[in-house]
Amino acid sequence: MCSIPPHDHLPPRSTESAPQRSDRPRLFADNPPCPAGIVAVHGIGNNFGAGIDAPRSEELRALKAALWARHLSSGLAIAPDRLDLDFAFYADKLAGKQVAQGAGDDGLLEDPLACEVLEGLARALGVPDEAAQGHAAIPLRTFSSWVARRFNLAEGPLRVFLRMWCSEVATYLRAPDATERLAAREEVAARIARHRPRIVIAHSLGSVVAYEALHAHPELQPELFLTLGSPLALPRVVFHRLVPTPRADGPDPRGARMPGGTRWVNIADPGDPVAVPPHLARFFDGISLDHTTVVSGLFRFHHATSYLQSATTAATVAPYLGV
Structure with a gap:
């Protein structure tokens, strides 16, 4: 049963059929769509901790959704309850396989x-x-x-x-077919399939997970894919490990555009050392707007809060939300 009411005031979604891929199931078949304006995909540092049961995890996920809605509504200058925002939580899928790094800061990372x-x-x-x-x-x-x-x-x-x-x-x-990677990707895809959002907002590592999820399930076509503080273009480490693999039919590899008619907008703070190299449009096809704008100073350079509250984010999402 769907607990999120539809936005009756929003214009109708496109009825154009999505491209099909025969090697993957359509998520819609088992997940009747439940309308929501936004599905948010978090970055690092969102693990709720070990030993949390499913009901408590769902409570914490709902709290995260409310927090993101509050930050985003602040930038839009509207009340948070005017937003339908769901939170795709995948951190628990990765927690069990992280290599312990130790307490010392002087030496090398152990992984x-x-x-x-x-x-x-x-x-x-x-x-x-x-x-x-x-x-x-x-x-x-x-x-x-x-x-x-x-x-x-x-x-x-x-x-x-x-x-x-x-x-x-x-x-x-770690590997294209690692259990943890597939589980995180499918969790994000399932939330998108459930809610059929107009917008997917993905921050930091979440932009990598969401990018792969939307390509793995091309029937999931939000109208807007908004990436914030994204490391998608980081050479060798991220870019060359992506699924789908960037095509190499020219002098420089090019990452794939979003499936179907999804519009892709990227926002990066020039003081964010994770969102490098800057200007994703130099590396990916189909990016409509590639903003470089200051969202915050000091250590909040990479915080989701800073990106969500920024005027550039508000201007990007407002036309899709009827605000």
């Missing part, structure tokens, strides 16, 4: 793939070899110190954030 993620980020940010020891082995403290100086960020919180970010990205991207 080899997390080290590759950090190295890829260092290269994309232009960390000099003398600061990254030739990129062969990058101490987290050295790297975070350089990034903190470049972006005028607080080094301590940045180092904690980088450790977490590298670990979660590595867990998701």
Whole structure:
């Protein structure tokens, strides 16, 4: 039974048929659509913790949905209850396979793939070899110190954030057919299938998960795919590991456009060291708008809160919500 009321004031959705892929089931067959204006897809740091049962997890997911609605409505200057927003929660699908990184901040990350993620980020940010020891082995403290100086960020919180970010990205991207990756992707796809949103908003690592989910199920065609603080173009670490694989029919590989008629808009803060390289449209086909705009200073450079409350986000989503 659907608990989210439809938006009667919104214009009707397109009735154009979606492209089919014979090797994957249509999610709509088993999930009757339940209209919602938005499905939000979180980034890193959203694990609720171990030992949480399904009812409690659902309560926490609903709280996250309310929080995102409050932040987004703040930018739109409307009451939160005017938004129908559902929250696609996938962090629990990754939690069991993350490699413990230890408590020390001075040494290397212990997960080899997390080290590759950090190295890829260092290269994309232009960390000099003398600061990254030739990129062969990058101490987290050295790297975070350089990034903190470049972006005028607080080094301590940045180092904690980088450790977490590298670990979660590595867990998701470890293998194309890894159980954790497929489970996270399918969880996001199932929420979209259930609610048939006009908009999918995906932040940080969530933009990678949502990108793959929408390609895995091309019948799931929101009208707008909005990516915030996205690392989708990060070479070797993210971009070259994507499913579908970027096509290499020219001098530079190109990532796939969204299936069907979904419009893709990207927003990145120039002070966000995770949203690199900047300007996703240089790497992906079919991006309608690629905004570079300051959403926040200090350490909130990458927070979903800052992106959701920004005027650029409000201007992007407002036409789809009738506000």
